[in-house]
Amino acid sequence: MTTINAYGATAATKPLGPMTIERRELGPRDVLIEIKFCGICHSDIHSARNEWGSAAYPVVPGHEIAGIVARVGSEVTRHAVGDRVGVGCLVDSCGDCANCRKGEEQHCLKGFTGTYGSVGQDGNPTQGGYSTHIVVRENFVLKIPEGIALDAAAPLLCAGITTYAPLRHWGAGPGKKVAVVGLGGLGHMAVKLAHAMGAEVTVLSQSLSKKEDGLRLGADHYHATKDPETFKKLAGTFDLIVNTVSAKIDVNAYLSLLALDGVLVNVGAPPEPLAVNVFSLIMTRRSFAGSLIGGIRQTQEMLDFCAKHHLGSDIEVIPASKINEAYERVLASDVRYRFVVDTATLKE
Numbered sequence: 291m292t293t294i295n296a297y298g299a300t301a302a303t304k305p306l307g308p309m310t311i312e313r314r315e316l317g318p319r320d321v322l323i324e325i326k327f328c329g330i331c332h333s334d335i336h337s338a339r340n341e342w343g344s345a346a347y348p349v350v351p352g353h354e355i356a357g358i359v360a361r362v363g364s365e366v367t368r369h370a371v372g373d374r375v376g377v378g379c380l381v382d383s384c385g386d387c388a389n390c391r392k393g394e395e396q397h398c399l400k401g402f403t404g405t406y407g408s409v410g411q412d413g414n415p416t417q418g419g420y421s422t423h424i425v426v427r428e429n430f431v432l433k434i435p436e437g438i439a440l441d442a443a444a445p446l447l448c449a450g451i452t453t454y455a456p457l458r459h460w461g462a463g464p465g466k467k468v469a470v471v472g473l474g475g476l477g478h479m480a481v482k483l484a485h486a487m488g489a490e491v492t493v494l495s496q497s498l499s500k501k502e503d504g505l506r507l508g509a510d511h512y513h514a515t516k517d518p519e520t521f522k523k524l525a526g527t528f529d530l531i532v533n534t535v536s537a538k539i540d541v542n543a544y545l546s547l548l549a550l551d552g553v554l555v556n557v558g559a560p561p562e563p564l565a566v567n568v569f570s571l572i573m574t575r576r577s578f579a580g581s582l583i584g585g586i587r588q589t590q591e592m593l594d595f596c597a598k599h600h601l602g603s604d605i606e607v608i609p610a611s612k613i614n615e616a617y618e619r620v621l622a623s624d625v626r627y628r629f630v631v632d633t634a635t636l637k638e
Contacts (some may be wrong), residue, residue, distance in 0.1 A: 291315060295636040296421035297610045298350035302340035305614045306420075308636070311350055313425045314412045318365040321431050323375055328419035329354030329445035329603070330629040331475070332536050333559070335617050337407055341561050345407065352419030352631070353379040353405040356434060356444040366428045374434040376593070378447035379583050381405050381416060381430050393587040395430075420610065422636050432590050435597035442602030445475065445628040446593060448583065449603060453480035453532060454592040455584035456555045457487060460530045464488040469524075469531040469547065470509075473500045475620075476534035476557060478604055478627040481507045484532075486599040492528070494520070494544075503626065507604075521546060526574070534558050545570040545578065555579045603628045609635035 291312040299306045316322055334351035336342050355377040359369050369375060382403035383395040390398050403410060406418030411427075418424075434443045453476055462468050468489040470480040477493070484491045485508025492511040493504040501512040513520045524547050531544055536558040544554055545566075554576070556564075566578055584592065596602065604627045608616055616629040 292423070294422045296350045296417065297613055297631075297636060298348050298417070298420060299338040300348045302338070302345065306338060308610070309348060309350070311348075311417045311421060312414070313423055314410070314414070316361055316363050316425060318363040319428050320363045320425050321359055321366060321369050321375070321428050322361040323355070323357040323377065323424050323426065323431070324360040325355055325357040325419055325422055325424060325633045327356045327441045327444040327607070328352040328631045328633060329448065329605075330613070330616055330620065330631065331448050332620060333448070335620060336536075336559070336561065338617075346415060349406060349415075350417035350420050351406055352421070353377070354444045354447045354449070354630075355405070355419035355424065356440040356447070360423065362428070368428045369431055369433075374436070374440060376432040376434050376443060376447045377405060377419070377424060377426050377430065378432065378451060378589055379405055380586065381426050382411060393585040395585045396583045420613065420631060420633070420636075422633055430586060432586070432593060435594060437597045437600065438593070438602050441607055441630050441632075442605055443593070444630050445479070445603035445605065446596055447589070449475050449479045449628060450483070450596060451584040451589045451592050452476055452557050452581070453534065454483050454595070455588060456532055456557060456581040457484055457489075457530070458588070459581065460553050460555065462487045462489045462530060466490070466529045467492070467527060467549070469494050469528045471531060471533040471539070471544065472535035472558070473504050473627075474534060474623060475603075475625070475628040478503075478507055480532050480534055481509050482601050483595075485509070486595070486601060492524075494531075528552055530555070532557060536560050538562055538564065541565065541578065542567045542570040545576050548574065548576045550574045551576075553577045553579055555581050557581050605630045607632050611635065
């Protein structure tokens, strides 16, 4: 085991702080990554504060990891020392079930191993990217193409794939009208990606305060959901709505915005249940769906797509000492659009 510096939570009600954790020794199929940057996801906040009720402390969050390969195991063939790489929300799965064989490891029937908050192959709790190094099986290490800066690439490993996957699955592209609910860390990537895919993109945000940003990022239209006229004006409009917010919404109101066979897909994960009136679905054959990140193959596809279209996340880089402040700013929607931790500051 190797001891490294990290930043994590020891209880739901305490602020995160410096700590040391242990990483397993390098196995024959393992890759040791020197982490350069790690994005802050709303899921990190839910987990650190035990808002989903499953946290085990201490916990080091972080599943938007970008870094450089420092060492490789004796049987590693996919990566070499010096490679630019990333790690997302998954670090292992069974590899044998029907879903894993389809490349949908996030839906492993035996349960995937999360980058943090799970139990690793060594029997110890997994700890995430607010740290200086991580050891990951080579199959779960992604290549970050040249042309995407490592700091801007880090959020793609969650925010990028979380929005890319439903856009691809439900066919966003030319001739399709796509709405994005919320213009935050997830929403701003959904706008960029949907625009690059050729869809007509609309942002649905509480107010018009970020309208200029939304149009700059690639939206064709921008509407305030606080205005009740918005729901009347846009009724029956969209083929696909991607809801990126982690707060409770009026699902039935948003379902009314869908065209025939339209889909409202949730990628945000509010802690409380959402109520759905069945008549909101059966009228015009609408669907309410969910989407969870993406498999390793599709995550690599997303990174390559972003490199081709010169896409990265809009970020604010912070030292580890600012993580607690960043959490509060995320909750206040005071970031445009993703915080990224410079893990070099953990060495200080």
